Amino acid sequence: MKAEIIAVGTELLLGQIVNTNAQYISKQLAEIGIDVYFQTVVGDNRERIQEALRMAQQRADVIVLTGGLGPTEDDLTRDAVAEFTGNTLAFDRAALQQLETYFHNRGMAMTENNRRQALFIEGADVLPNDAGLAIGSALQAGNTLYILLPGPPKELKPMFERYAKPWLLKHLGQEIRSLHSVMLKFAGIGESILADRLADLIDGQHDPTIAPYAQEGEVTIRVSTKASDPAEAERKMRPVLDEIKKRAGEHLYAETDIPLEQAIVEHFAQNGWTAAAAESCTGGLISEMITSVPGSSRVFAGGIVSYTNEIKHQWLGIPMSELEGQDAHGAVSRETAKLMAEQIRERMNCRFGVSITGVAGPSPSEGKPVGLVYIGISEQGKQTQVFEERFNGDRVLIRWRAAKRALYLLWKSSKNME
Template structure:
């Protein structure tokens, strides 16, 4: 089963907004066993939109359109689909009632153009918009299926989950075996390196399938299979997961789609361990990343952003002779990273102390290159470890990758403690 996504909106072509809907829809469709071969962006123009529909209908079984369902004259998606299919539009009674109540509750008159949001295609299925006013539509003709969704992600995402998925399962995927997936999460290894390590499994794959997705500092491997029951699917997926873990045992931190900071917070909370951090070039990103996880208050003692040498000395007791002077190691050094993590651990009386110091750019610091970063981990009663990193990318990429690298090393340490 093949699908194509058509994003409608001149603002997308002008670069005024980012098309995150296509990313979400592609991921969700892939999870249902539906392949997305093409993504199209077309402006608010009736003839060009109909041309896009003609092209997509020739190469896809399912066409999903996002955007163009609003109240203005340039919201033309439903009109274009209706004209292309040779059918008519009508006002959906439930959607129109919802619109009228919306304006009545606010004591505002409903202008005539707002009724456009209640338009539905004859013979189709209206899709309820829980978080917005524009009703969606799903319609089938000549073996092709057309789904119209609103543009705002806050409306599109819940509508897809609550309305489109059940409609596809009921009307389109009736003869398809359900697809089951597991998301394996990796850190401390890049996408290309992981792909190389798994090359034999990837090239020989048939069922289950393997797909890699990369983000800064993390890689996700989705393994998927079709089966007539979850039990049978999990037997195949668990076996493949065990093979992958055997190849890269030190990098897979989770078998579900969670960030590494979530795993760290859970591990430390379960073990009753505490943490603190002293950050320089990341400017508090480590603490921000951890505090974004619910439950982090149980394991996080506190942190310090000590950006300047003066603050490293005053707040975290780094000796000035280590930071400044002709023969000093400097702020960006393994020695400073070591003192930072050890001192912040002692100051806060936590079980672990973390540190990051480096050059995020855009210029050199202490005549040291952009991307040179040192990370440190001090643990109560154990030897401190410091790692030197050479990170490629712009300032923000360096900060994110340095943070993820430190969290990966901490995860390794916590796993060793757990064992």
């Protein structure tokens, strides 16, 4: 069962908005076992919409169109699909009624243009719009199913879930066998090294499929199979999942699609542990990442951004003789990272303290190169660990990579103690 998504809208081609609808629909279709092979974006132009329809009709069983159902002359999706499938347009009475009520309640006159939003493709099933005015259509023509949805995500989502998805399930019946996926999340290991460890599994894959992909600081391995129920999926995937874990389990931080910081918060919460952060070059990014997780207040006491030597001295008790002067190790040093981690832990009375000091750029600092970063991990009753790291990239990237690395080291330290 193959699907194709056509998003209609010149604003997408101008880069004014991001095509989040394609992601949403793709995910929804994957969940009911329909594979999306192409996504296309086309402008508000009747010819080019039809060109996209011609291509899609040759290679897909289901075509989902988003956008172009509004009231203006620019909104051409209905017209293009009707012409392409050899149908005409008709007004839906209930939708016209809804429009009239809407404008009447607001004391506004309804313009003729607005009536266009009650048009559907004759012979199609109407998809009601519970969050807006433009209705959708669901249509079988030849062997192809067509679904027309409005562009605004707040209208599209309820229309898809309440009306389009049930319609699809009804029309595709037994042909759908659902796709089941497990996401294995890794940190502290690059995509290529991980892929290398799993090379024979990935090369020999057929069912289940194994797909690695990388985000900054994290790598995901998606293991997927089609199965009629979760138990069958589990039976098919278990040996592969176990083998992957055997080979790279020490970097595996979650078996569900969550970021590293969430795994840390959950792990700390389970154990009743707390943490605090002292940051220099990352400027608050570690604190920000951890506190982005709902419920992080149970495990995160707080942090300090010590952006000057005075603040490092005054707020974290780093001796000025350590920071400045000929014999000082400097703010960017193993010694300073160690003290920062220990001091923030003690002063915020936590089990763990994490620190970062380094050179994010664009220029070197204290004669130290851009990308050099020291990360300290202090744990109550244990020896403080300091890691020297070198990151590539611009200021934004170095900060991001340093923060993710610090989270990985914090996670690893907290795991090692088990």
